[in-house]
Amino acid sequence: MTWPKNWPIRPISPPPWARQEPTWRGARPALIASALDKALARPSGNWFVFAASSEVTSARPLGRRVAGRELVAWRDQGGELRIGPGACPHLGAPLCDAAVDGGSLVCRWHGLALGGDAPVLGWRCHPAHDDGVLAWVRLDEVGGEVPLERPVLPERPPRDTSLDAVATVLGRCEPEDVVFNRLDPWHGAWFHPYSFAELRVLDAGDEEFLVEVTFRLAKRVGVPVLARFTCPEPRTVVMHIVEGEGVGSVVETHATPLGVGADGVPRTAVIEATIAHSPRPGFSYARTVAPALRPVMRWAAKRLWRDDIAYAERRYELRSTGRWPG
Ligand code: FES
Ligand SMILES: [Fe+2]
Structure with missing residues (x-):
């Protein structure tokens, strides 16, 4: 045949x-x-793949480590990807256990709200990028390269x-x-x-x-x-x-x-x-x-x-x- x-x-x-x-x-x-x-x-522009895009939701934060840094990711009200340090800047509560409310993270220990554009007690979000399949985070102090606007x-x-x-x-x-x-x-x-x-x-x-x-x-x-x-x-x-x-x-x-x-x-x-x-x-x-x-x-x-x-x-x-x- x-x-x-x-x-x-x-x-x-x-x-x-x-x-x-x-x-x-x-x-x-x-x-x-x-x-x-x-x-x-x-060059990587200091970008690291954090997780699958679909793993990051606005329902609850997702905690991961990248290069020894504890990080937390969630989505704000517009569905934008947000990634920041995983420890609360007040007394260090794990932010992977925080609540997401109105697009911000609310710490379980004393109610500090985090995740807006302005830094809070030195805590601020890292640059993040959602390419539709993967969620990326830019860690300039880890990568040590010239930062790029977007991952390659x-x-x-x-x-x-x-x-x-x-x-x-x-x-x-x-x-x-x-x-x-x-x-x-x-x-x-x-x-x-x-x-x-x-x-x-x-x-x-x-x-x-x-x-x-x-x-x-x-x-x-x-x-x-x-x-x-x-x-x-x-x-x-x-x-x-x-x-x-x-x-x-x-x-x-x-x-x-x-x-x-x-x-x-x-x-x-x-x-x-x-x-x-x-x-x-x-x-x-x-x-x-x-x-x-x-x-x-x-x-x-x-x-x-x-x-x-x-x-x-x-x-x-x-x-x-x-x-x-x-
Ligand atoms: S440890 Fe987060 S508000 Fe106190
Ligand atoms: Fe193989």
Whole structure:
């Protein structure tokens, strides 16, 4: 039988796992390290991904740590994203437990209202940006770079023809370990055989990697795509689908340093935004069932990330004990 030409799903017959082509020769440590150095040298304008936009509401504050700073986020009456220090400037009450009233935070301990434009007892909001998928915070004293008005965002598909989901995973490592893992596409079909097959890195420069890969749907069927990996800023790796089903779709991997844990090991949040796009008519239907699809998209990302976090944590462990071979 001839496979229909415009059918996105293809039969695949990958060799048994141990018989596939080894990729370690292509995955040269110096090449990945040089791509990482290039990424780390890019400006971030001191912006950090804080959370998914949808996690921040006007109903209650959301507390998170970024680079050891305790922060709190909520939305004001106009729905604007607000992010400020997480400790009340009066006697230090945790503001993640505050109430949101009239768009301001009201401290539970003695009723101090915070969050207007004027500073209160030295407390003031940080610059924040909501890009529609992710909530960002600018921490100038942490980043130490020249501040930018807005975070450096990758190109994304139009919102009205796309579907987004954000998954967050925590790791015992630093952001650069997460970026390094993402800049090693060669591990795909070996380390994640349940998700990828027939992976070939077609071009690997300092600035971008071009990868041909089949997303596995089942044992013998998959969706072949061409993907481009780039780093728009030092804590983000972006995969654009440039050919194949879902062309225009984007997976953004953002690594946010949370600070050092009680055990002395740094913690990093991997906040991954999948923005799926397809010009196919069926995709409009998929958008109407978006709430049902979102958990599936999240789960798919999390399964990969269990393994990728193990990779990043391993790199940090070896790096921090002088045993890293790369
Ligand atoms: S600790 Fe917040 S008002 Fe006193
Ligand atoms: Fe991976």
